[in-house]
Amino acid sequence: MRLILASASPRRAQLLREMRLRFHVAPTAVDEWHDETANPERLVRHNCRLKAIEGARRHPDEPVLAADSTVSIDGCNLDKPSDLAVARGMLRRLAGRTHAVYTGVSVIFRPEKIEETICVCSEVTFKSLEEGDIEGYLATVNPLDKAGAYGIQAGRELIIDDVSGSVTNVMGLPVTETENLLRRHSLFDRLMARDDAMAVD
Numbered sequence: 548m549r550l551i552l553a554s555a556s557p558r559r560a561q562l563l564r565e566m567r568l569r570f571h572v573a574p575t576a577v578d579e580w581h582d583e584t585a586n587p588e589r590l591v592r593h594n595c596r597l598k599a600i601e602g603a604r605r606h607p608d609e610p611v612l613a614a615d616s617t618v619s620i621d622g623c624n625l626d627k628p629s630d631l632a633v634a635r636g637m638l639r640r641l642a643g644r645t646h647a648v649y650t651g652v653s654v655i656f657r658p659e660k661i662e663e664t665i666c667v668c669s670e671v672t673f674k675s676l677e678e679g680d681i682e683g684y685l686a687t688v689n690p691l692d693k694a695g696a697y698g699i700q701a702g703r704e705l706i707i708d709d710v711s712g713s714v715t716n717v718m719g720l721p722v723t724e725t726e727n728l729l730r731r732h733s734l735f736d737r738l739m740a741r742d743d744a745m746a747v748d
Contacts (some may be wrong), residue, residue: 548737553602553613558700559720566722568738575601575613581626587619588666591651596664599653610656610734616719618695620646625695634696635681638706641695642676648695648717652725654732661732667721669712671699676706 548569552560555574563570579594598613618625620641628634648671653664674680684705690696697706699717715722729735 548734549609550734550738551602551606551609551611553598553611556614556719558698558718559614562715562718562720562722566726567740568735569740570612570738571609573602573606575605577601579615583623583625585624587617587624587647587649588651588668590624591615591617591649592653592664592666593651595651595653599655599662599664603655603657607657610654610661610738612652612654612725614650614652614720616648616650616694618646618648620644627694628691628696631685631690634685634690637696638676638681638684638690641673641697642681642706643673645670645672646695647671650716650719650721652720652728654728654734656732656734659732661734663728663732665724665728667713667716667724669710669714669716669721671707671717672709672711673706674708680705 550568550570552570552572553575560572575598577597580590594615595613599611602611602613625637628637648669649666651664651666655662684702687702688698710717713721726735
């Protein structure tokens with residue numbers, strides 16, 4: 548058995564590798580719900596379930612995992628920035644403040660009638676940032692593929708002061724909660740790789 552990862556995120560794939568699971572990367576193209584003022588938990592739950600349903604349609608005989616993340620501050624959801632100017636604006640908005648990161652995770656396995664979606668929330672506090680700090684960060688990472696224009700796995704020391712809750716949730720996949728989700732449905736042990744040659748194909 549292998550897990551279908553319905554995501555193109557290299558960070559999510561890396562976390563599954565670290566969990567030592569056998570998986571296949573198969574991103575889905577769905578019409579995600581984008582709404583800056585929507586309830587962030589409802590938003591990520593909807594989008595990750597939408598991706599998982601499409602993944603299960605394409606891979607009806609295999610378990611599918613999908614995830615979706617958003618950054619929430621001042622009642623506004625920050626998606627991936629469209630360009631560097633938008634990224635700068637997001638980082639200025641987050642600077643010196645605490646915001647929430649929501650990640651929804653959905654698992655569907657049709658043959659065993661498994662379908663469950665969870666949501667995990669972490670809080671991230673940014674350092675106070677000057678323009679030079681923001682430019683230095685943008686020179687270090689690519690902000691355009693990250694909700695809120697930042698990631699925690701690279702350049703963390705440049706912008707982040709503190710994280711409350713799951714750090715891997717901020718990376719895009721809460722590892723402990725995802726493992727618990729798979730274990731709840733007796734999938735985790737069946738998906739574990741037996742050696743270092745993990746089947747990521």
